[in-house]
Amino acid sequence: MDWLGPQEWTAVALSLKVSFWAMLASLPIGVLTAYALARWRFPGRQMLNGLVHLPLILPPVVTGYLLLMTLSPRAPLGAALEAVGIIFAFRWTGAALAAAIMGFPLMVRAIRLSIEAVDPKLEEAAATLGASRLKVFATITLPLILPGVLTGAILAFAKAMGEFGATITFVSNIPGQTQTLPSAIYAFLQVPGGEASALRLVAVSIAVAMAALALSEWLSRRVARRVGA
Template sequence: MDSTFGLTPQEWQAVALSLRVSLWATVVSLPFGVAVAYLLARRQFWGKQLLNGLVHLPLILPPVVTGYILLMGFGRRGPVGGFLDDCCGIVLAFRWTGAALAAAIMAFPLMVRAIRLAIEAVDPKLEQVAGTLGANGAWVFLTVTLPLILPGIVAGAILAFAKAMGEFGATITFVSNIPGQTQTLPSAIYSFLQVPGGEGAALRLVLIAVGIAMVALVVSEWVGRTIARRIAGI
């Protein structure tokens, strides 16, 4: 089989699909992550602890359980999946979009935690001063809070991206392991380890996964420090 840079077409497909899934999982979930983190950090309301528990539940549950819940809820016979299929023709189960959904849910707690810590580090008096000058809540958030928490948002997004890249249990349960369609990097590594002679391909993909994770962490640190210096006026 022809290969480029030592990778076969199937391996390239797994890498490209993982990057695609992780990018969409991060981009789509980021606004929700900021909103949930702000609610948990700055608001008091009935059910706050319940929301906090639901957000962090994927960290506690076995990933296979999360994948099964997604399959029951978002599969074609599930209440949400059936509705989306009937009204919009959207199918998530056994599609790459379903892999993005599973990855987003598994990575969401890490994203929310990083952003929440950044919000809690902002002195509420700064927001209160802006409010006394006549700015409404949304404008205070956009002009005061958001610039100050940008390092946390960047860190949360990159951590979520890296987590999405490594998601396996929930993804394979919800969308299976179809080469070229739902076979992400971890699924491809698992598949290669199940066949004789597949250790070389698995090792190549493992090295790529480690490389992407390291790059993500380095970029997260660099971007976070750069934004922090600019905010501080250094």
């Protein structure tokens, strides 16, 4: 892929890094949240559901602004985290956080639908045989919902690859540090003669998105066949 320049390669590599960690860090929380929404009944359940889906409704710039106001070094929480060496604002870690938040609703939705499709009687039968709640989840629920977990993870990864509004608001557009694929495309379109570079990155974005969707379908079908067998 010599047709990509150094700055373009850097943007692609950073996007893959940000998307991978955004997906990986949010996956355990996504599974727990989806399970809580699908199986538990508790005060504030509808509020939790609303908060989970809020990034889909709010403009991405608003999400990025809220992150900046909460986690910037001048904010109380941001200053406390900086004191222990955790910095999000204007760092690639902040880009991963913003991407994770924007992809979280898609992940939770896919996993929740899988959990709701599992017959609760299977879990109840295992519990009556003396299995703990954790063991029931690990041996019964998780294998059955694995296609949904994989689908949710890959959808979140693909969403993270395309995230722009929240990311650029929270971590800016710093080449080599926070400039992801969408930010690089935007930057190239702002300079004369940058259209060719922007077009190459658009092609990469489309290829990655299509590959992620194809992988999601393939993995889901493969795991579903194994679970069915």
